Amino acid sequence: MEEYKEKRRKIIHKRIIKEEWMSMECGNMELLRKHHECRKFYKKIDMARKKFKPRVNICKNGDGSLTSNKEEIFDKWVRHFDKLLNGSKYNECVTFTTISSNQILMGKTQDNRCPHY
Numbered sequence: 001m002e003e004y005k006e007k008r009r010k011i012i013h014k015r016i017i018k019e020e021w022m023s024m025e026c027g028n029m030e031l032l033r034k035h036h037e038c039r040k041f042y043k044k045i046d047m048a049r050k051k052f053k054p055r056v057n058i059c060k061n062g063d064g065s066l067t068s069n070k071e072e073i074f075d076k077w078v079r080h081f082d083k084l085l086n087g088s089k090y091n092e093c094v095t096f097t098t099i100s101s102n103q104i105l106m107g108k109t110q111d112n113r114c115p116h117y
Contacts, residue, residue, distance in 0.1 A: 022048070 025048060032041040058066050059073040067073060 025044065029041060029044045029048075032044065057070065057073060058068050059076050061067055061072070061076065067076075
């Protein structure tokens with residue numbers, strides 16, 4: 001029974017602190033409105049309306065398992081971008097064509113497409 005009372009007391013205390021904080025924020029919003037600072041006023045309103053969303057730091061490994069370790073997630077992204085930038089199947093798909101200066105001046109290539117600069 002004592003444990004229940006202690007937890008209830010903590011919850012009530014947090015609720016009181018939150019109500020005090022909210023009344024202070026409302027006072028700040030009223031001041032912003034009176035001073036015609038619309039951008040800051042509406043930004044505060046949006047922050048008050050939206051719920052807290054905890055940030056999720058989870059990444060899927062190559063074998064399909066999930067990890068939340070920061071070093072493993074960082075290494076996963078390093079390997080991913082290294083694979084993209086330093087040779088992979090994606091490099092084989094890219095082909096380069098040369099466009100003559102006459103075609104650039106005319107604004108079209110032989111297949112009537114606009115040249116991409």
